[in-house]
Amino acid sequence: MDKEVARIYGNKVRVRACGVCWQDDRLLMVNHASLTPTDFWAPPGGGVEFGQSIEEALKQEFVEETGLNITPLEFLFGCEYIEKPLHSIELFYAVKAYSGALKTGHDPEVQIIKDVRFLSAEEIGMIPDQELHGIFRLIDLPADLKSLRGFFRI
Template identity: 35%
Template structure:
């Protein structure tokens, strides 16, 4: 089984959420939250700030820890054909500067502010739904029910 620790930014302002369009090697686009893998020895708190800057061109500050999500993706569904566990640490962040731009030499083609009601109609990573549920409900446990994958929601 492969394993990944990642940190994700949930930035909601004026009824909009900041999301990023990830383009895979085969050219498929999926909307996701800014964020990504925590490097060896890196604190997830620092990783989310770094990832926002790399992927969006903006600077961010962490306002709060929202929660943690752990999911196991079966070998049949995983990109590389082996069972995979992703542990995501979700933070509420606020953008403090910079300008939205594509990720240089990366997989994020664009980042945009999207009205919350429009998110449901987008082909998106389940991480978007998890992050928004954590931001909306602020559970004391930092945990929300797993998001159903299917239709417009992907791993």
């Protein structure tokens, strides 16, 4: 993990809003640098600021990271990640993109976004487990995210 990531996010609980966005049978994924020594693929999302609603944060993160404007549809599931110095609570929503052009955006905090694209189940299956968000260890196929409910420790 990058020292700057640990400095900014370490030793505190961070609440994150994340979106599960589909185009046909392809899931929108963001590849972040600096979170792991290699790639780290995850659905778009980011931190919720004090006074900001989850839905506002979700919309903001999608525009910043992907260039897409979205509508949050429904809450799906939550998860908790604890690996010192990081501790995050992530709230995942089904979202629908309604405008914008897909692009590799930016993260204004610290993470470098290397790539943004809709990936098929086969493409996601070819990514090593350690390079995927922990939610993918809870399911057999990416489409299972549509019906995943509950709160999970990853």
